[in-house]
Amino acid sequence: MPAKDTTPVSLKSLIAELDNEFDVLSGREDLVRWAVTEDNCHWINPTFLKQKTGLMIVGVGKVHAVRTSVFVTDRVVEQLSDQRPSLLLTHHQFNYFEDERGLQPISGEQIQKLAKQGHSLYVSHAPLDTHPIYGSSLALAEEVGVKQTGRFYDYFGAPTAVVGEVGEQTLQDFAEHVRKSLLRPKIDVMQERPHVRTIAVVAGGGDLPDVLQEAYDLGADTMLLGTLENRWGIRGVQIAHQEFLQLNKKLKLNLIGGSHYNTERLAMVKVVRLFEGMGVPCEFCEDEELLRAP
Numbered sequence: 383m384p385a386k387d388t389t390p391v392s393l394k395s396l397i398a399e400l401d402n403e404f405d406v407l408s409g410r411e412d413l414v415r416w417a418v419t420e421d422n423c424h425w426i427n428p429t430f431l432k433q434k435t436g437l438m439i440v441g442v443g444k445v446h447a448v449r450t451s452v453f454v455t456d457r458v459v460e461q462l463s464d465q466r467p468s469l470l471l472t473h474h475q476f477n478y479f480e481d482e483r484g485l486q487p488i489s490g491e492q493i494q495k496l497a498k499q500g501h502s503l504y505v506s507h508a509p510l511d512t513h514p515i516y517g518s519s520l521a522l523a524e525e526v527g528v529k530q531t532g533r534f535y536d537y538f539g540a541p542t543a544v545v546g547e548v549g550e551q552t553l554q555d556f557a558e559h560v561r562k563s564l565l566r567p568k569i570d571v572m573q574e575r576p577h578v579r580t581i582a583v584v585a586g587g588g589d590l591p592d593v594l595q596e597a598y599d600l601g602a603d604t605m606l607l608g609t610l611e612n613r614w615g616i617r618g619v620q621i622a623h624q625e626f627l628q629l630n631k632k633l634k635l636n637l638i639g640g641s642h643y644n645t646e647r648l649a650m651v652k653v654v655r656l657f658e659g660m661g662v663p664c665e666f667c668e669d670e671e672l673l674r675a676p
């Protein structure tokens with residue numbers, strides 16, 4: 383927990399540091415689309431609407447701590463409801479449900495709860511995925527002991543995924559090791575080969591045909607991804623997911639799905655170090671419900 387008696391830091395200087403760290407002005411990604419709605423637009427930072435990333439909600443000018451999260455869920459908002467003004471650094475500018483609702487815009491009600499305490503909200507999506515230290519696939523590969531040999535899959539100007547090696551073992555053994563490492567109650571596995579050695583690691587989603595093709599071309603026998611069971615009820619998402627599964631009938635990689643939340647939370651745990659390095663108290667906000675979602 384952040385100490386209770388630290389000197390608050392200027393939001394403005396913290397944002398300048400983050401904009402620099404996450405290359406916010408490169409303008410490669412549009413985080414406004416789908417996220418800004420009639421219900422929440424009243425509270426969105428005008429600079430966010432222009433830059434399409436970065437500081438989405440502006441709270442008070444001095445913050446006592448930074449909190450990190452994968453999504454802005456009701457449980458995360460609840461954790462902040464009795465805290466002094468903080469900056470919440472989120473990977474996704476969305477609420478999330480592990481069912482057909484999938485990603486949903488943050489509601490006006492959620493924003494009002496954050497605003498009541500003076501909290502601010504900062505989003506880093508692609509720049510965090512591709513970051514050379516805090517990258518989401520990088521953090522996932524490290525956690526499960528995949529020794530990186532390269533990165534692949536260009537994502538808004540930089541490679542996001544990781545390819546690497548583990549000591550040769552059975553798929554069952556590796557999948558169980560992944561399940562334990564990710565604190566999952568269960569792990570999704572599709573077996574095509576008995577053993578694993580060269581692993582493609584793609585945190586978050588990963589269930590896209592072009593990612594799979596690149597993993598195959600790099601010699602991977604197994605792909606560790608976020609979303610092997612895609613429940614999000616969006617037609618385009620489901621079509622891409624089916625194409626991904628169809629392609630794998632030909633390429634025959636073992637597939638291991640660790641869930642969107644559990645594969646991305648590691649980066650948001652790791653990025654706490656960035657703020658510790660700045661001398662700013664920081665903690666990760668866990669969402670226990672998503673962590674343990676079956």
Ligand SMILES: [Fe+2]
Pocket residue numbers: 474585586587642646
């Ligand atoms: Fe994600």
